[in-house]
Amino acid sequence: MIPLIHFLLIGAVLFSLGLFAVITRKNAIQILMGIELMINASILNMVAFGKYDKVDNTGQIFGLFIIILAAAAVAVALVIIMNLFKRVQTVDPNQTKSLRG
């Protein structure tokens, strides 16, 4: 039986890596990948905590929900990034300034 702390540590490491990618990457797709990492970290936490609810399995159900939602979000995000690229020929979010006040 793997103790809970290991899940949490892996989740924290994943989250941190995702966070790092979001903050430092210059490519929108890489940032999106960072976000995916953070989502996965949170799913891992949900599933890990889910062992304390053996009656309703709320953690697992939430995990499934999040995976579906993340897939949908990735689809939308990728479309946005593609349109962005069509319009300004770049996927660096720091270069897209046309909406800046």
Add this chain to the structure above:
Amino acid sequence: MESIFTNYEILCIALTAITAPFLAFILSLIFKKLASVFGLTSISISLVSSAILFFTVWQSQTFHFAFEWIKLANVSINIGILLNDLSVVMMLLVSFVALLVHIYSVEYIRKEALKYRYFSYLSLFCFAMLCVVIADNLFLLYAFWELVGFASYLLIGFWFTKRKAIQANKKAFIMNRVGDVGFLIGLMILLSQFHTLDIETLFGAKGIIHSSFVQNGVWVSPFSTMPDYWLSIAGFSFLIGAAGKSAQFPLHSWLPDAMQGPTAVSSLIHAATMVAAGVFLLLRVSPLFNELVLTSMASIGLFTAFMAATIALTQNDIKKVLAFSTISQLGFMVLAVGVGDNAAAIFHLSTHAFFKCLLFLAAGMVIHQLHHVKQYSSSKFDEQDMRNMGGLVKLMPVTATVFIIAALALSGLPFTSGYLSKDAILISVFEWAGAHGGVYWVFPVLISVTSWLTTFYIFRVIFKVFFGDFKLPFVLNKKLEDLHLNDPNQWMKIPAIILAVCCFAFVFALNPFSLNSTWLYQVFNLKPHSESLLHLFVPLYINVLSIVLIVAAYFIYAKNKIIFTNQKAWYYQLSYNQWYFYQLYDRKLVSLVLWKAKVSLWFDKKIIDGIVHSSAKGTLLVSKLTDWVDKYIIDGFVNGLASWVGSLSTWFKSMQSGKLQHYFVWMLFIFLSFMIYKVII
């Protein structure tokens, strides 16, 4: 006698008499071309109204209309009209003489560019003078008294481009002010003592002045009491007021200067009417005077009469002689009031108005014609200087005749009005001196001498102007025929002839030798003269010597046979320099005033300006200090705050980098801070 008019109609007639000239005054200023028509018409209306009033009021009834004007506590001042014997006589006199002068003026100033002003001012004067005469209270009288002074000021300065005329009208105005202050003080004393200024209530037959008395050094009236010297002060105040207007010593020196005005003005204002207003005032308030004031008044009148007569002896300017003669004759009137013979003063005032007005008009005719000569021959000479005249009787017979008639009246020779009026004064002075005795005999002696001097100086004028040789042709080096000198036309001659008729005694008395048959004298005379030897003796010795003097003057001035004056002698110089009053007033008084002005200028410049300047400097210093505080403290604080906000905003601005990831970092940072904060607390 029952009047044919109702009270209301009388009021309307009186108002017509005074408003007609006032309307003419305004209309003349608007319709400039018709000025002389307005002037003549209005004064004719006044004359007719005055005549109606005269025949209604004279010796029958007194009308008094009053409407409340100003009410202060328990004192009310009315605006109203008092028509008694004195007012209607004066009204008739003023409007009659004024009408004649208006007619005369039409010709006299025909060539003036600004003649509408002349007629308008003349109408203003007539309005004011008629109002003075019929005002029912002293306050109203005072107001119009000022207005006649103002009209006189305007008319003296009619030729306002002449520097002398401007100085003369200024002088007249200022000297009149001195007198007016006296009048005003008198008014205030009367107001505080009697609580009214109504002439009828104060001085009428049942006036409250008669119920006031002096007891134990206190002047008691029904309303109030004050120390008795205030009675004398009140009397003296009115005396000063009258002296200012009637050109009595020491306020006489404006009148000779006033001769700078047109001669017609001199004849109306400065001979016949306005200067008589002073005497009129004395007559109005005469019950007020006590023994001290009356004696002073008599002395002033005597001194003025004598002084002015001596000055008139040596003047070369024809109008100056007449001016001093006027002063002298006004002195006679003041003397008459002083010795208590008001009737003689009124009578002499009336007769003097006629003959002195005529003298001026005749002199004006000479001056006017000589002025024409001056213009035609385009030469320069003084048309008023008698040294340029002589022998004019042949050239200007009408002028000479009327002048001689007026001169006879002035000298008081028989069959003239002057004979009656002047002898009335002389007899009264004799009786008065007889009653007092002692040193009072100076009065009749000096006044007799003055009377002889009067004869002498006026005949000096006649012989210098109308007889002897005409000097002007020699002065100008021209022939007599080239000068075209003759009598003026009808406009000037007819008024003069009418006045000449009025100089005869029969206008005033059926018997030209009897004072008791003189209607004008008897009405006002309260105490009939005793039929003493004086009535025979005084006229006799005055006239006999007068005739001797006329003959002497003829030989001195017409024939140049006797030369008895030494022009360097002190008495000649004293007279010629007008007793040095000019020098005294101009040098001493005026320089005193100028010195005072300089002192106040210095005070103003150094002290007042110094205070102002130093306070300005102080203010400047304070303002500089405030400026510094404002700049560095207040502005510094505000600016500092602003720059602090600016730098803060720059710092905040730096957060808004527009970079997505920066925002994200910030978000994370704030979220983590919040979390840490929550954990720690």
